[in-house]
């Protein structure tokens with residue numbers, strides 16, 4: 427039997443953004459945090475590098491703001507950047523208070539009296555990345571999860587995949603409020619009805635739309651697709667960041683080689699040992715990610731090679747093992763000793779810069795519905811995310827969303843009379859092969875036609891194909907019981923279409939969006955905002 431559940435706050439997503447929000451809300455609220463798989467299955471757990479913040483006394487807010495604006499290629503919203511950076515120190519302080527075991531300073535550089543080691547990454551003009559060795563995401567996630575488990579008012583619900591949001595408009599009622607969500611309980615196979623005074627999308631990014639990605643399997647853009655169907659605008663979805671250096675090995679499924687290696691002096695080389703970054707950018711290996719990814723893509727296509735090499739073997743072995751224990755171990759498992767030999771690497775889809783349009787409190791266009799973390803579009807990243815600003819965005823916006831919810835609690839009552847999910851017209855699918863086939867097809871044409879280098883013709887081809895897929899998926903969705911695979915495919919195809927439409931609207935090359943048909947920058951930098959047909963009832 428499907429259930430009806432009630433929460434003051436329903437948080438969809440148990441990554442950095444969702445857990446921070448749950449922990450920041452007062453403990454007299456009944457909060458549920460959902461994860462569609464195990465709690466650790468988001469990108470947060472896999473983050474290696476760290477969190478950018480102004481912590482060193484020789485660093486300044488203006489410098490962090492300027493670096494972010496530069497990386498964003500003229501498209502960042504300066505107020506969002508300043509807001510995020512100005513709140514960076516207090517967000518890190520909060521993480522330290524929660525007990526995150528950031529790496530302490532060992533006195534090997536000028537730290538200005540700060541107790542923690544700060545590293546440097548591409549695009550940053552200062553050392554400002556606080557980290558826990560090279561497994562920062564796991565350290566943050568484990569700490570926040572442990573804290574959340576200590577809170578009796580927070581229920582952690584695993585294996586719950588949100589299918590769609592429930593809104594007043596969808597129910598044909600007066601108003602534009604979000605009232606909850608339908609959620610597939612994967613343990614019972616039933617779709618439950620979650621009533622909530624406030625609903626938070628903290629569902630992460632959509633990099634799984636591409637064949638090669640550094641992201642875990644669940645990065646399917648569920649929150650973006652659900653928000654779009656609920657009537658929210660989405661912004662700048664053409665800007666997909668490709669991480670330049672994922673391990674290239676047949677058995678290594680999406681393992682990323684952190685940018686911090688280049689920060690600490692690793693060099694990119696061709697198979698003959700020749701360096702190539704100096705030919706592409708004066709900042710060489712520390713150029714922003716899009717430039718490095720495009721340079722690698724260019725060299726791979728020019729020479730017809732399968733990968734390039736990232737080499738840190740010229741640094742002392744102890745230094746490498748101490749700073750990069752995870753990368754060292756993982757590569758060793760594949761027979762690569764990074765203290766002795768270069769690492770084979772390729773670019774892979776890594777970060778979704780666009781998302782659900784929100785304001786500084788994380789509020790979307792639908793009342794009571796917030797989007798935080800990678801699923802949101804705050805204006806911080808512009809046309810290109812600067813390394814380690816994304817985790818920072820999760821913490822800063824989760825905390826401001828929590829404050830906004832608290833300020834509005836008195837105005838909102840628990841929604842009543844929500845209809846149960848109607849499964850009377852659907853049957854069990856006997857054709858799951860269709861889902862698997864469509865997954866593969868979608869991710870392959872997105873990689874080929876909407877990848878690092880685009881053309882109008884390729885985008886048109888992708889658009890044609892995604893329409894066919896969406897029709898087929900809609901039919902499937904109307905006739906068969908929902909499963910996690912079907913929910914994800916439906917959302918991925920929806921987000922793919924939005925990415926293609928956004929890319930077609932941009933008649934220039936800027937930041938991460940590079941098209942051979944419009945190689946130049948337009949004088950005016952404008953966001954690509956898409957509005958769903960059902961937005962203005």
Ligand SMILES: Cc1cc2nc3c(=O)[nH]c(=O)nc-3n(C[C@H](O)[C@H](O)[C@H](O)COP(=O)(O)OP(=O)(O)OC[C@H]3O[C@@H](n4cnc5c(N)ncnc54)[C@H](O)[C@@H]3O)c2cc1C
Nearest residue numbers: 439440441442443468469470475476588630799800814817
């Ligand atoms: C390999 C890797 C390394 C990275 N390194 C860094 C770094 O060093 N510094 C940095 O700043 N950023 C880094 N990033 C980016 C950063 O980790 C992510 O942007 C950030 O963790 C996103 O956090 P989030 O809370 O928004 O989402 P996630 O951590 O991705 O969590 C998403 C959550 O939503 C849940 N979910 C999704 N859909 C549904 C649904 N339909 N129903 C229920 N639950 C759902 C998932 O189960 C999961 O719990 C890295 C990313 C990767 C992949």
